[in-house]
Amino acid sequence: MNAMLDVEGLEQRFHLNPGLLDRLSFEGGRPRLKDLVVHAVNGVSFSIAKGEVLALVGESGCGKSTVAKTIARIYDPSSGRIRIEGEDITDYDHAKLLPVRAKMQMIFQDPFASLNPRQKVRDIVAEPLLQQVGDGARAEVADKTEALLARVGLNAEHGGRYPHQFSGGQRQRIGIARALSVNPGLIIADEPVSALDVSIQAQILNLMMDLRDEFGLAYLFISHDLSVVHHIADRIGVMYLGFMVETAPRDQLFARPRHPYTRALLSAAPSIRPSRMTEEIELTGEVPSALSLPTGCCFRTRCPFAWDRCAVERPVLQDIGDGQSAACHLIDEPERDNQ
Amino acid sequence: MTMQSESRDPLLSVRDLRTWFHTFSGVVKAVNDVSFDLAQGEIMGLVGESGGGKSVVGFSILGLIDPPGRIEGGQILLDGEDLAKASEDRLRKIRGREIAMIFQDPMTSLNPVHTIGRQMDEMLRLHTDMDEAARRKRCIEMLESVGISQAEDRLRAYPHQFSGGMRQRVVIAIAMLAHPRLIIADEPTTALDVTIQSQILKLMKRQVADHGASMILVTHDLAVVSEVVDKITVLYCGQVVERGDVRDVISAPSHPYTRGLIDSIPNPDHRQPRLSQIPGTVPDIRNLPKGCNFRDRCPRAQALCAQEEPKLSPTRQSLFAACHFPIGTGGDA
Numbered sequence: 001m002n003a004m005l006d007v008e009g010l011e012q013r014f015h016l017n018p019g020l021l022d023r024l025s026f027e028g029g030r031p032r033l034k035d036l037v038v039h040a041v042n043g044v045s046f047s048i049a050k051g052e053v054l055a056l057v058g059e060s061g062c063g064k065s066t067v068a069k070t071i072a073r074i075y076d077p078s079s080g081r082i083r084i085e086g087e088d089i090t091d092y093d094h095a096k097l098l099p100v101r102a103k104m105q106m107i108f109q110d111p112f113a114s115l116n117p118r119q120k121v122r123d124i125v126a127e128p129l130l131q132q133v134g135d136g137a138r139a140e141v142a143d144k145t146e147a148l149l150a151r152v153g154l155n156a157e158h159g160g161r162y163p164h165q166f167s168g169g170q171r172q173r174i175g176i177a178r179a180l181s182v183n184p185g186l187i188i189a190d191e192p193v194s195a196l197d198v199s200i201q202a203q204i205l206n207l208m209m210d211l212r213d214e215f216g217l218a219y220l221f222i223s224h225d226l227s228v229v230h231h232i233a234d235r236i237g238v239m240y241l242g243f244m245v246e247t248a249p250r251d252q253l254f255a256r257p258r259h260p261y262t263r264a265l266l267s268a269a270p271s272i273r274p275s276r277m278t279e280e281i282e283l284t285g286e287v288p289s290a291l292s293l294p295t296g297c298c299f300r301t302r303c304p305f306a307w308d309r310c311a312v313e314r315p316v317l318q319d320i321g322d323g324q325s326a327a328c329h330l331i332d333e334p335e336r337d338n339q
Numbered sequence: 340m341t342m343q344s345e346s347r348d349p350l351l352s353v354r355d356l357r358t359w360f361h362t363f364s365g366v367v368k369a370v371n372d373v374s375f376d377l378a379q380g381e382i383m384g385l386v387g388e389s390g391g392g393k394s395v396v397g398f399s400i401l402g403l404i405d406p407p408g409r410i411e412g413g414q415i416l417l418d419g420e421d422l423a424k425a426s427e428d429r430l431r432k433i434r435g436r437e438i439a440m441i442f443q444d445p446m447t448s449l450n451p452v453h454t455i456g457r458q459m460d461e462m463l464r465l466h467t468d469m470d471e472a473a474r475r476k477r478c479i480e481m482l483e484s485v486g487i488s489q490a491e492d493r494l495r496a497y498p499h500q501f502s503g504g505m506r507q508r509v510v511i512a513i514a515m516l517a518h519p520r521l522i523i524a525d526e527p528t529t530a531l532d533v534t535i536q537s538q539i540l541k542l543m544k545r546q547v548a549d550h551g552a553s554m555i556l557v558t559h560d561l562a563v564v565s566e567v568v569d570k571i572t573v574l575y576c577g578q579v580v581e582r583g584d585v586r587d588v589i590s591a592p593s594h595p596y597t598r599g600l601i602d603s604i605p606n607p608d609h610r611q612p613r614l615s616q617i618p619g620t621v622p623d624i625r626n627l628p629k630g631c632n633f634r635d636r637c638p639r640a641q642a643l644c645a646q647e648e649p650k651l652s653p654t655r656q657s658l659f660a661a662c663h664f665p666i667g668t669g670g671d672a
Binding site: 254 | 600613
């Protein structure tokens with residue numbers, strides 16, 4: 001059986017093209033022009049089964065949104081493979097991607113920027129489907145659009161309005177209806193609830209879960225909010241500085257996080273039920289620049305356990321049983337875990 | 340027992356504050372009859388969703404309401420002095436000196452064309468009579484106390500040379516420089532990552548305690564509030580719907596809106612297939628329903644709620660709620 005989505009060794013680099021003077025440096029008295037490259041995603045692999053929800057979590061700049069956008073082929077990957085239901089779409093051009101879009105749709109973070117302000121809601125929702133079926137089927141598309149709006153909790157009369165007439169939560173519903181219009185198997189949701197108030201956030205999360213059950217959707221769910229992720233995900237991947245540092249089934253990750261960064265992230269998350277945190281790893285300092293990655297382990301500059309091996313050897317993601325993997329040398333040398 | 344904090348002379352006492360905005364499409368009663376007290380050394384969380392009026396309360400205290408907004412009524416008593424009636428000259432002396440503000444976005448609250456050192460120095464120049472050497476010394480001490488190393492060199496740096504978390508540390512340092520008695524922090528960590536957020540929250544709490552100051556923490560995030568504050572005031576549509584000690588509010592709120600907010604947060608300990616949600620959306624504040632503002636979204640609403648506006652009154656423990664049928668008082672589960 002093919003996975004819904006299979007990502008292998010995905011890398012995404014962005015070349016900055018600053019002025020000559022910014023690139024100029026001197027090494028041993030000799031001028032040298034250096035390339036400024038942002039290493040946004042560094043060899044990330046994962047797969048999502050049909051109907052599964054994988055959440056990618058991490059802090060700003062960790063590359064989670066870049067992963068999402070690269071899979072949606074908004075960016076062209078620097079290297080690695082992307083397969084949708086076994087079909088390798090890594091090198092597809094625009095025309096070849098069109099049928100793939102019927103299998104994979106995206107929901108964006110900002111419901112204010114992701115809807116065309118000059119289009120009526122029903123045209124926004126119909127657009128992806130019209131691209132797929134052509135103008136001949138306008139009548140059917142109109143019926144389907146109305147059904148979709150009803151399904152996400154809007155009514156037919158809303159279809160004739162413009163996006164600015166809606167609140168943030170309603171706009172996110174429109175974005176969801178648009179994504180659903182082509183009956184995709186995979187929805188890539190990039191921080192879909194983080195711009196919403198908490199009571200509205202719960203409405204949208206419930207809607208997304210209901211739709212998943214109804215249509216058998218798989219989600220790639222990008223979020224920085226661990227409590228949201230805990231609610232919606234089957235499996236979680238933790239990213240740091242463009243690397244996947246740990247992946248595990250949800251309950252396992254929350255009960256037994258192995259990577260020091262995951263542990264720190266869990267202990268830092270504020271909670272209204274503070275009883276649950278037992279260990280506390282407090283991080284100092286800030287995330288290094290993706291322009292010049294640290295040697296060895298990406299996390300060693302903030303890791304309370306780091307030792308000399310971490311500066312030399314880059315840890316790779318290794319299976320530690322029960323579907324959990326982590327990229328950390330502590331797994332080989334657990335005696336150094338002295339917290 | 341609930342009167343304990345009120346019987347002490349409060350540092351700040353806001354009474355029936357009304358801040359209204361006169362727009363072309365009607366009067367927006369952003370803050371409507373809001374009252375609360377804040378004692379010396381206390382930290383209060385002001386929470387609610389967008390449009391609840393929580394930021395406007397903060398701006399009103401500082402006298403930063405611009406037309407079409409206006410303070411229509413009420414008192415803002417800082418040590419007995421009514422800031423709602425104070426002149427602009429007097430307010431300018433109070434801002435920074437007595438009351439400091441920390442804003443959400445550390446990128447826009449620092450001046451990008453001046454060095455950190457100059458922006459810090461300005462605060463002391465305006466509000467103290469220290470000489471230049473003493474001011475510099477104090478700036479360096481302050482930067483060090485918020486965890487910025489090589490403080491002396493950093494004084495010459497510009498805001499863009501700092502990361503978001505570092506910038507917020509600088510903003511906190513500036514706020515604390517003149518030993519203000521009250522700090523108003525408006526969503527101070529919302530723009531920050533979670534590991535940085537926990538550093539900044541700890542820092543703020545420690546600084547407030549060290550200086551014996553009081554703080555109002557304006558935020559939409561109940562989780563943040565529950566870790567930092569002593570008491571909570573919940574706003575909905577410009578009015579206080581519930582207030583009380585943090586533990587009572589979080590563990591057993593009596594207003595259905597507060598209950599709804601807390602239940603909307605996914606609970607990792609009791610994962611349920613569906614989150615409980617507050618149905619509907621916030622009503623148009625220019626056109627509020629008669630009676631209780633929350634009744635259209637409230638699972639407990641009855642006929643009375645449509646007729647009569649509930650008044651803030653004691654419910655249980657330290658809690659006050661504006662609700663005709665508060666949770667946990669008589670005849671319900």
